Amino acid sequence: MERKLPLEGIKVVELGTHVAVPNATRFMADWGAEVIKVEGVRGEEWRVIGNSYYTPVADDENPIFTVQNANKEFIAIDLKNPDGMEIMKKLIREADIFISNVRLNSLKKMKLDYEAVKPLNPQIIYCHFTGFGYEGPDRNRPGFDMAAYWARSGAMSDWVSKGDYPIKPPGGFGDATVSANICSGILAALYARTQSGKGTFLTSSLYSSAIWYNSTGIVSTQEKYGNVYPKDKNQPVNPFSHIYKCKDEEYVIITVLDYNNSWEKMVTMLGFSEYLNDERFNTILAVRENMDEFIKIINHAFLKKDREEWCQLFDQADIVYEKLAHMSEVTKDPQAWENNFLTEVTFPNNNTAILPTVPIQFSEYEVTKYIPSGKVGRDSLEILQKLGYSEAEFAELVEKKAIK
Structure with a gap:
């Protein structure tokens, strides 16, 4: 069968x-x-x-x-x-x-x-x-x-x-x-x-x-390695892999892992290319020694544009990023709907709710109907x-x- x-x-x-x-x-x-x-x-x-x-x-x-x-x-x-x-x-x-x-x-x-x-x-x-x-x-x-x-x-x-x-x-x-x-x-x-x-x-x-x-935190915070949490938000390990507040008071996270090779593209996109050759900031080792000053510069830059404006720039530059969504936004996200991560369920009293689906999909098997408890x-x-x-x-x- x-x-x-x-x-x-x-x-x-x-x-x-x-x-x-x-x-x-x-x-x-x-x-x-x-x-x-x-x-x-x-x-x-x-x-x-x-x-x-x-x-x-x-x-x-x-x-x-x-x-x-x-x-x-x-x-x-x-x-x-x-x-x-x-x-x-x-x-x-x-x-x-x-x-x-x-x-x-x-x-x-x-x-x-x-x-x-x-x-x-x-x-x-x-x-x-x-x-x-x-x-x-x-x-x-x-x-x-x-x-x-x-x-x-x-x-x-x-x-x-x-x-x-x-x-x-x-x-x-x-x-x-x-x-x-x-x-x-x-x-x-x-x-x-x-x-x-x-x-x-x-x-x-x-x-x-x-x-x-x-595991990443538990391994790295052992005394012999010396990583310390909680972190100071103004002292990121990599300021190009960090969370920033935008003009509309919404937040965005960028995750650029290679600071040195991304330096020119990032400072140009962020709008402070006058620092392009500044030896205080243009390598990861240098910027860690001058983080207090640099974090003020980058924070100020992000406050010049709304979150959606930044998202468009990141898309154009092929930067890995994401807006910090609110949970209430997820049920309106077309990405979730088009991939069937969400579904509308009708209860016996005929009221409906949007509920998550089991996050595994099979090519050769049917999808089970969502029968409420x-x-x-x-x-x-x-x-x-x-x-x-x-x-x-x-x-x-x-x-x-x-x-x-």
Whole structure:
């Protein structure tokens, strides 16, 4: 049978909350896997995160929650209820992949840790995601991306200009980057299983991923190298690879890596060619000794034109640059639309929102329709029927509050 999507036939059971784990399984859902999201009967906390970002959190319109949870099936189970736990075990027995970010102590109490799950399904690929890893003094600490990813890795303090307030990204940014690690590890294990027939346990964490992604800073700030952050915005290592304010108070970044070979072109374009042969500035070593003076000259030059005027000049000169866009501009960007990086999604109440698409495109497979998330336990009946439960048994489980 010809596959319409690359992961058709793969079943994933997600016991995940917030962003990293649900985002990883969202990839797999879009690629054709059957992803069953298991929530408690109240639903997971990320369902109401929209309250902090001025977006709806209703069952029939929940755009932020939908980004991580579109195209999944939803079942709500009380895992403290014996009947609910039996349902969970049946789901695991049929699964190819089980993934969770529930803390290890809780998984062990429920007998859903890897050692307990493996006898149920020896071929299962079991992924457990943590804040800080399996060892060390902080192994049992909870860790959201703001704490374990941004704060612990030094990014919050050191990515700002010297003296500025620490950055605070929108929630889930670090989680979303980590989800790619989780997904790639799972797919590697899935491929290995086709060769060996063996399931496996794998793990990743917010903190380990933040260290990996922030490697340039973490390596270079070791004492033996001596790089120091945060940086003084008026003391760039290379003033032709820096951020500048324009006349309209918008910002632009230029990224010219070879200062010496670009000197003539840059000073001519920026409009201060009288400094062309000035030995204080015309080499990278010289300008670093005279940066206070040169940064004033270049800052003054940028304040003579609006951002769009500078962008036109950079385009004409084939300079690598980008305007510092505002997040509100992205949904109006034709580049994003023409490449299908965004799509308009219609919710069950007929309201629409512009949402990001999974950032991978295949030439030989279809694009999955964007099906919004729904209410807690939306697909419980259908999922249980696939497991062999009758409608009468379903009603009894609802009455016992084992499921919702």
